[in-house]
Amino acid sequence: MSSFVDRFDLWSPAQAEAAEALIRRIDAEGLELVRFAYPDQHGVLRGKTLVAAAARDALREGVNMTTTLLAKDTSHKTxxxxxxxxxxxxFEGMQGGADFTMVADPETFRVLPWAHKTGWVLCDAYMADGRPSPLSSRQILRRAIGQLDEFGLDFVAGLEVEFHVFRLDDPRMAxxxxxxxxxxxxxSLLSHGHQYLTEQRxxxxxxVMELxxxxxxxxxxxxxxxEIEFGPSQFELTFGPTIGLAPADAMVLLRSAVKQICRRHGYHATFMCRPKIPNVMSSGWHLHQSLRSKRDGHNVFVPTQAGDDLSATGRHYLAGLLAHASGSAVLASPTINGYRRYRxxxxxxxxxxxxxxxxxxxxRVLGGVGQAATRxxxxxxxxxxxPYLYLASQLFSGLDGLRRQLEPGPSADTPYDTAAPALPRTLGDALDALRSDDYLCEQLGPRFVSYLCHIKEAELARFNLEVSEWEHREYFEMF
Incomplete structure (x- = not known):
């Protein structure tokens, strides 16, 4: 009987070849375990760890997981x-905690340097009948990337990621x-902060940096x-440009890796935007993006005339990002805490x-005439x-600008004084903005937008039920 992968024709020839190489590597390096992981609706990796013998079969048969994992908010509540x-x-297949199937993408295989004889492979989520899960954010990004084919272009992105690393004093396991x-x-802190980029700090x-x-x-x-960032115990890592799905795949692996490595060595790493730490500085994720020609690999954002910031293609793409800035905000900042950053x-x-x-x-537009890194x-x-939703939101928005040949208007040299549409300032406002953006809803899929908003509203409802420290301090004595 044919395997799950073969039955539904889920791999490209390159993936099938990578699967054979993966098995050879398991044998050659004496790997004992393989972690099968998929990025959930929050971009958090979930999965199962298989012994090497079982992992060989699971490459083509897939690994079954409960669909309740697709129904959870950030507290892991269904x-x-x-x-x-x-x-x-x-849609069918979600009732009663039925199974879905994780199918490995063999081209993502890694050996984890910090774990004993352990491999790792990223997976896609499929329903039992072989359909891609309509709730899979990796599939949404793949669809967005596919739309670039009509223009003969590839998506290129580089990552600039801020986060915090603290000394772990008490894991609180009572x-x-x-x-x-x-x-x-x-x-507790590793640095006092506010000595931005000093070599001594x-x-x-x-x-920790060497680790x-x-x-x-x-x-x-x-x-x-x-890099040492501005705030207490705040770090930044930057990564060179990669193509297609690779930047998003790198981001989910990076976050998981940093947290695991730090925990094993007595530190706590967090990608939470603004931890409740005195004198803290918010962390951002700045996404550098451009498009390149599939034909000859050149960056199509590079202008040809002196004085231009971007080519016509770049301007149209930029205008699309602006047109859908509010609608895409919740995909770039999906947590309640993320909106604490706007000060x-x-x-x-x-x-x-x-x-x-x-x-x-x-x-922020960078580069110019003769500069290959224009972005x-x-x-x-x-x-x-x-990361899959963040990148997909950029691609869908930019594609709208390309198709309609939108123009972005002039550069805002004083951005905090220039009249322009305000970005959403709360998670609730961002959800409303997404619902109001008919184009983005169509591209993401109305089913997925409804699903995402339901999860985020569940988080908001739990948040609104709790009495905050601010409320207690403000009202407990006064009234």
Whole structure:
């Protein structure tokens, strides 16, 4: 009987060849375990670990997982009535916690440098009948990338990711600390902050930086720089440009790797945008993007006339990003906490505009005539974003600009003083903006938008039920 992969023709010839190479590598390197992981709706990796003998068969047969994993919010609570008729979904296969199947993408295989004789492979989610899961964010990005074929273009992106690393003082594993979510760990600083990019501060944390560098390069990720950011215990890593799905795949692996490596060595890493730490600085995820010709590989954003910031293609793409800036905001900043970043003159953009090499703008244009690295940097994202949805939102928006040949208007040299549409300031506002963007809803799929909004509204409802420290401090004595 044919395998799941063969029955539904799920691999390209290149993937089939990579699967054979993967099996040879398991044998040659004596690997004992393989982690099969898929990026869920939040961009968090979930999966199962198989012994090597079972992993060989699972490459083509897939690995079964419960569909309740597709129904969870960020507390890991199931927020759909999965045991009711239909399971709370409008398509078959989700009722009663039935299985879906993870199918490995063999071209993503890595050996984890920090785990004993352990391989890792990224997977896609398929329903039992071989259909791609309509809730799979990796499939949405793949669809967005496919639309570039009509223009003969590839998507190119580089990552610039801020995050925090603290010393782990107490993991808070007492019996009373369990829950959904459990009590967060107690931590202390590795640096006082506010000595941005000083060599002395870098040397103070060289041990942690070397730990991260060694393992990240061991994964084959295109690491370019390691930096001390402005805030206490805040770091930044930048990565060279990659093509298609690769930037999103790199981001989910990077986040998981950094957290695992740090935890094993007595640190706590977090990609939460703004932790509740005194004098903290918010973390962003700045996405550098461009398009290149499939025919000859040249960057089609590069202008040909002196004085131009972008080519006509680049301008149209830029205008599409602006046209859908509010609608795509929830895909770039999907957490309640992400909107704590928007403060006056904070280097976080507060309105939909662009500027030439200006860090106050949402879209910062870099490069120019004769510069192969001409690109658009979107500064709206938070590092907790699902990378597949963030990148897909950029592609769908830019494609709309290309098709309609939109123009972005002039550069905003004073971005915090220039009149422009305000970006959403709360998660609720961002959800409303997405629902109001008919084009993005169509491209993402109305079913997926409804699903995503349901999960995010469940998180908002839990948040609104809790009494905050601010409320207690403000009202407890006064009234």
């Amino acid at each position: 927020v759909f009535p999965v045991f009711s008729s239909g399971g709370g979904f409008d 019996l009373g600390d369990s829950g959904q979510p459990g009590t967060p760990p107690s931590v 870098y040397d103070d944390v060289d041990g 991260l560098r060694h393992h990240i390069q061991g994964l084959g990720l295109p690491l370019r720089s390691l 006056p003159f904070s280097l976080a953009p507060d309105r939909a505009l662009w500027a030439r090499d200006n860090r106050g703008a949402m879209l 658009i940097e979107n500064r709206i994202g938070e590092p907790a974003a699902n």
